[in-house]
Amino acid sequence: MRDPDGLIARAGVRGDPDRDQHFLIDDRVLDRLPTHLEEIGADTSHLLEIGGGTGALTDRLLATGDEGDAVTVVERDPDLADFLREEFADEIAADELTVIEGDALAVDLPDFTASVSNLPYGVSSEITFRLLPEGRPLVLMFQREFADRMVAEPGTSDYGRLSVSTQHYAAPEIVETIPKEAFSPPPAVESAVVRLEPRDPDYEVGDEAFFLRFVKALFTQRRKTIRNAIRNTAHISGLEAPDAVVEAADEEILRKRADAMAPAEFAALAELAAEVSEIGEGQ
Numbered sequence: 443m444r445d446p447d448g449l450i451a452r453a454g455v456r457g458d459p460d461r462d463q464h465f466l467i468d469d470r471v472l473d474r475l476p477t478h479l480e481e482i483g484a485d486t487s488h489l490l491e492i493g494g495g496t497g498a499l500t501d502r503l504l505a506t507g508d509e510g511d512a513v514t515v516v517e518r519d520p521d522l523a524d525f526l527r528e529e530f531a532d533e534i535a536a537d538e539l540t541v542i543e544g545d546a547l548a549v550d551l552p553d554f555t556a557s558v559s560n561l562p563y564g565v566s567s568e569i570t571f572r573l574l575p576e577g578r579p580l581v582l583m584f585q586r587e588f589a590d591r592m593v594a595e596p597g598t599s600d601y602g603r604l605s606v607s608t609q610h611y612a613a614p615e616i617v618e619t620i621p622k623e624a625f626s627p628p629p630a631v632e633s634a635v636v637r638l639e640p641r642d643p644d645y646e647v648g649d650e651a652f653f654l655r656f657v658k659a660l661f662t663q664r665r666k667t668i669r670n671a672i673r674n675t676a677h678i679s680g681l682e683a684p685d686a687v688v689e690a691a692d693e694e695i696l697r698k699r700a701d702a703m704a705p706a707e708f709a710a711l712a713e714l715a716a717e718v719s720e721i722g723e724g725q
Contacts, residue, residue, distance in 0.1 A: 443505065444529075446472065446498040450626065453496045453525045457627045462562040463519075465495050466583070468624035472498055475558050475581060476506040478617050478637050484579040490554035491515040492546045492569055493562050497526050503558060504533055514540045514552045547572060554578060563588075563629070567604070574611040580638040581617070589616050589634035596704050603661040606705045607654055612638035645709040652721055655679055656712045660700045668703070668711070669696040682720035687711075690718045 446467040450456075457463040466472060479486055487510075489503045494515035503513045513533075517523040523543035533539040542549055546569050554576075560583040561569055567588070573580055584592070592608045593616055594600035608614050617637045622628035647653040659675035660668065669688055676684040688696065691714060695707065703711075715721075 443469070443473070444498065444501040445469075446496070447626075449496040449498055449501075449529065452529065453522065455496065455522065455525075457625070459627060459629070461519075462564040463495070464563075464625040464627060464629045466498060466560050466624060467626045468620075471618075471620055471624050472502050474618065475499060475635065476502055478581045478635065479556050479558065479579055480506075482579060482637070482639055485555040487511045488552065488555045489513045490552065490557040490559070490573075492557065492559040492573075493517065494526050494541070495522060495560070497529055499558065499560060500526065500530065500539070504530075504538060512538055512540065514542060514554060516542045516544065516546045516549060516551075518543070518545050551576075556580065557582070559583065571607065574608070574638065574640075577611070577640040579640060580612070581635060582638065583620065583633055583635055585629075586619060586632040586634045589636045592636055597702050601701050602664065603658050606657045606661075606703075606708055608638070609705050610643055610654070612640050614638050643705065643709070645706040647709050647712060649712075649716060649721070652680065652716060653709060653712045656715060657708050660703075660708070664700045666699065667696060668698050668700065671700060672715070679715070680721050681715060684719065686718045687715045690714055 450465055457465045486507050491500055491503060494500050494517040500515050517526060520543060523541055526541045530539050556579040557573055558581045563585050566584050570582060591600045591602060591604045593614045594605045615637050616634050618635045620633040622632060656679045659678035660671045662678060663671035663674050672687050673684045681687060695711060
């Protein structure tokens with residue numbers, strides 16, 4: 443395995459917190475990351491890595507697969523992308539590695555089978571919700587606080603829109619926490635690795651975009667009852683007749699607050715809302 447500090451030295455770079463660059467340098471953590479996919483028997487024949495940096499994780503991912511397997515890495519920093527192409531020239535020539543230079547939120551992503559990534563924390567939410575609808579197993583690094591919110595259960599202080607949206611697509615699990623010292627330079631916060639195993643939810647929604655917008659709307663008024671939240675957030679949800687939704691909904695649900703609502707309850711309420719109220723474009 444390539445030495446993480448050696449890669450940073452050869453690249454001639456230093457991590458820059460202002461650019462959301464914190465290079466993972468702990469060999470033990472790097473070695474463990476791919477195993478979190480193996481534990482669930484995930485297909486690792488085409489792994490996607492977002493934010494390759496100097497290639498320490500890329501190197502481990504290349505060693506994970508069998509002959510004929512592939513890794514694609516997306517790196518937005520042109521200098522680091524150039525370094526990856528130079529450092530892994532043999533793997534690229536052997537069609538084992540593809541380097542895509544660009545923003546992971548804008549480039550075309552390959553037909554990957556799973557992703558293992560140390561995400562740039564500043565855009566971790568946006569990238570995660572680009573990956574989740576693909577329905578592939580994900581092992582992603584986040585700020586610990588963000589990870590806690592992803593896995594939170596109804597009725598807990600961390601439970602919110604992120605919890606419902608994440609759990610709509612996958613079963614999330616924090617598989618390990620990572621100390622600041624595992625990075626160069628150390629970030630200001632502790633990190634956590636979340637494994638997201640895709641699953642079909644135990645409920646149905648006819649309009650996924652509306653469902654997610656409806657959840658977002660109600661959580662903007664998380665301290666209000668659902669009755670008041672529906673009425674106060676029509677400009678976000680796009681409901682044309684919020685009062686009609688309140689009239690049709692069950693009183694027990696209307697007395698709840700958003701942070702006490704399970705994802706299935708949000709789904710049922712969203713379906714009811716779609717039935718009794720015209721839906722506009724929302725925000």
